[in-house]
Amino acid sequence: MTVSSEPAPAASARSGLLAGDARFAVLCALGIAAFPFLIHPIGGYSTLATQIAIVSIASIGFNLLLGYAGSLSYGHAMFYGGGGYLAAILLLRVSPQHPNLWLCVLGATAGTAILAMIVGAVTVRLYGIYFALLTLAFAQMVYFIVEQAKDWTNGDDGLQALPNALLPIGPWTVDLTTHLPSFNLGPFGDVGELRLWYIFAGICLVLVLLFARMLTRSQFGEVLGAIRENEQRSTLIGFNAPAYRLAAFAISGALTGFSGALRAMFDGSVSVDALSIDRSGSFVIYTIVGGVQTLFGPVAGTAVIMFLENVLSARTPAWRLIEGLVFVGVIVFLPRGLSTVLKQQRDKNPRGLFVRSLRPSNEEPDALLRPGGEGRKSGPISIIETFKLGKLFGHFAANHDIDFKVDPGELRAVIGPNGAGKTTFFNLLSGTSAPSSGTINYKGRDVSRLSGTSRVHLGIAKAFQTASLYPDQTVRQNCRLAALARVQGRFALQVFRRSIRLDDVDNLAERAMARLELLDVADVRAGDLSHGDKKRLDIAIALATQPQILLLDEPIAGMSKDEARKTEALIRKLATEMTVLVIEHDMEMVMGISDSITVLHQGTVLATGTPAEIQANPRVQEAYLGGHSEAELAH
Amino acid sequence: MEALFQAMIGGLVLGLIYVAIAVGLTIIFGTLRLVNFAHGAFYAIGAYVGLVIAQHIGVGWAFIAAPIAVALFAVLLDRLVLRSFYDKEPTAQLLVTFGIALVVEESLRLIFGATTQQYTMPAALQGSVTLGPITYPAYRLLFAGGVIVMLALVWLFIERTNYGLIVRAGIRDRTMVQLLGGNIRQASTIVFALGAAIAGLVGAAATPIYSIDPGTGFAFLVPSFVVVVVGGLGSFWGAVLGGLLIGELQSLTNLAYAPASNVVIYLCMALILLLRPQGLLGESEVIRQ
Secondary structure, X not given: OOOOOOOOOHHHHHXXXXXXXXXXXXXXXXXXXXXXXXXXXXXXXXXXXXHHHHHHHHHHHHHHHHHHOOOOOOOOHHHHHXXXXXXXXXXXXXXXXXXXXXXXXXXXXXXXXXXXXXXXXXXXOOOHHHHHHHHHHHHHHHXXXXXXXXXXXXXXXXXXXXXXXXXXXXXXXXXXXOEOOOOEOHHHOEHHHOEHHHHHHHHHHHHHHHHHHHHHHXXXXXXXXXXXXXXXXHHOOOOOHXXXXXXXXXXXXXXXXXXXXXXXXXXXXXXXXXXXXXXXXXXXXXXXXXOOOOOOHHHHHHHHHHHHHHHHHHOOOOHHHHHHHHHHHHHHHOOOOXXXXXXXXXXXXXXXXXXXXXXXXXXXXXXXXXXXXXXXXXXXXXXXXXXXXXXXXXXXXXXXXXXXXXXXXXXXXXXXXOOOOHHHHHHHHHOOOOOOEEEEEEOOEXXXXXXXXXXXXXXXXXXXXXXXXXXXXXXXXXXXXXXXXXXXXXXXXOOOOOHHHOHHHHHHHHHHHHHOOOHHHOOOEHHHOOHHHHHHHHHHHHHHOOOOEEEEEOOOOXXXXXXXXHHHHHHHHHOXXXXXXXXXXXXXHHHHHOOEEEEEEOOEEEEEEOHHHXXXXXXXXXHHOOOOOHHHHOO | OHHHHXXXXXXXXXXXXXXXXXXXXXXHHHHHOOOOOOHHHHHHHHHHHHHHHHHHXXXXXXXXXXXXXXXXXXXXXXXXXXXXXXXXXXXXXXXXXXXXXXXXXXXXXXXXXXXOEOOOOOHHHOOEEEEOOEEEEHHHHHHHHHHHHHHHHHHHHHHHOHHHHHHHHHHHOHHHHHHHOOOHHHHHHHHHHHHHHHHHHHHHHHXXXXXXXXXXXXXXXXXXXXXXXXXXXXXHHHHHHHHHHHXXXXXXXXXXXXXXXXXXXXXXXXXXXXXXXXXXXXXHHHOOO
16 A cells, blocks of 8 residues: 555644634735725725625625536525625514624525525536526526515615614624724825724625635535536546535525625615626626636625726726726636736646536437347346346437346456447446336345435446546546545535545545556646546546446547556456446457356347357347457457 | 507517527527627617617618628627637636626717617608507517518528538537538638627617617527527527517516516526426537536
């Protein structure tokens, strides 16, 4: 066993992410403290500074979704405005004589978190423009409901002149509208212009920044990034991708709601503008201008644009045009945002948001085929077994009546002419697609209805026909992600801990790399590997989930002769420890390594037997004529 | 009964505008794989060009100048900005075209002011037509007829020309089309200009009915996207069916319970996305974007 390259001293394992956090918080606090005075000479004022601090929180929330989960929401106004209205209603309806800021703001945040979970449960299944439009649709519905519920929300006029909510802290009750003591800073204004509100908003912002920093570096953030980069692979190493996307959506919505609630309390009013399309659009602009996938980007973007909005608008009617030009300019010339100008971001994920990522998809059957052949009887002991398994695509039966049975420890090859339904069959076994009929038993348990993610955790793993990797991550990190899924389970809201500290993960990943002879390239970016190494890495990823059955879809396809023989030897070694099912066209390999062979033809089983039996079977020879020659088969 | 009939014709006219914008969106998506949030801007530019020409030169010229001006603008935009976004995430396309829409909207606001404007039709077109118990403004009916003729021409273009063949093939498999020949680039430009010109022409022609302000383009764009999603991204007949459905739905809801007319289309879209995510007439391959 090799030692991980990540230093993980036992002492610091406990402190986890906290190392460096204090310094980070202090720096943030200093920046926020200086901000109102820095903008004073160029026309800024204290109310604006407070509003910027508050709205920045919403932008950070928005960026968690766009930057880290990769989903563009065009409906975040529903959380921002929703938080504002909830806080205002709590203020007016629950003891308006003694309004409590904690109650209003935290109650509203909880409310928007629930709203986000409901909306998210429906929207997370969609991607790209569909996701954006569905979130927009929900935002419009919320807008409509709020506008119509006039008894509670006062319709188009909104709730104005809200009573001032006080902030009880221990024995004291703080009135946030109190001004700070006066202290003249010359051209930078006077400290006394600020109210306590700014300090409160600043503290909230620092806490949210700390939270966001922790979240993006945590195990949760790591998995979220993996899902963004390759959702198909993430699902089939055992991460529950929809649950992660939902959690990200809920956290994002709650932060935005928190911001909206603070804003309503600070302004003393809330109106339907807070729920409008323009509001949703503004979070997009703030975040993009500042820089997606960066911690301070959304804050910087919010500050710049809100400053332009409020200060420039007094000087020129063209300010919105300038804002638009800045926005387009940033997207075209600085796709990672303004903050990259100030500080060169570590290019951990250089392709980021602006490339097509892989989505889960069902691999379609290769070609047309018609029913034929017969089933096979099954015996008592088996690790995986199917009964009358079938898959329809429309009216076309890609698989039908497949009775199939594999004993533990067997190395079974699944062969058949192109279009025989081999990949479809593997997709059914791995849970990538659901069967139309029949059942799949794994160790005697019916798993036909289980998702691919669940089956990975039971011990069924798959390597794809076209290697499905995380191209921007190192080979090691590719394997670590799979190992992490094994160690942590389908979903873990592990936002406070980094997975780097998990020794088990490193060990599993190391072992998987060692078994596929990938240690030499452990720190190479997966996208830069040779074809053969990519295919082997795909197997290593599957292996790192600790499977009991490994499904390999054409593991040596496209490899050179030498590479193929090397991979073949590795597979043979793997087969001594687990059950291996392999689809392959290379007959030399199939005949050489298989314990037994199942021939699929026209969507169903034509024959099963030892290599010798299969070679001698006249029906198999017949099926292969035209595809492979007899000589090739007998090789 | 009369009100119902009025609402239905109103819904038809509105629906046809959506169809015209949505058809442009759909053929552009099909050929270029571009999710174009700036399409509403084409409508708005067409409307303002039409307004200026109609007021200073003549209404007839407005209908010629608007689509040409918008097509030129679109080609310029395509060459200068959008070209580098064709192969990027739909999310990035959405963002850049959203930005362009913003810039166009604000430029129009600076040039023409924020007020709502309209031009009047020549006297000959101002009358009303009586159909049984209903009288309806003649121009609206003419408008509806004109849009239908235009859509028929677009359909012929898609079904009968070589460029149309590329459009149809591109919707199914863009990579394959690229591999088969070099002129998808030229076809893309033509399709982009055509889609834009349609929106521009409709913008100019609809101004006497709906009037125009700088935000109108975006206001029409969002329902048009709803139309495309409901009908099925990439499907011509989907855009037609979706547009008429959404137009009528909005108009009839307005009659029944006015405040709900703005939300009902989103409700409709949400249901479609959940029950039949590829849209009413869409092909399932296009959905995974």
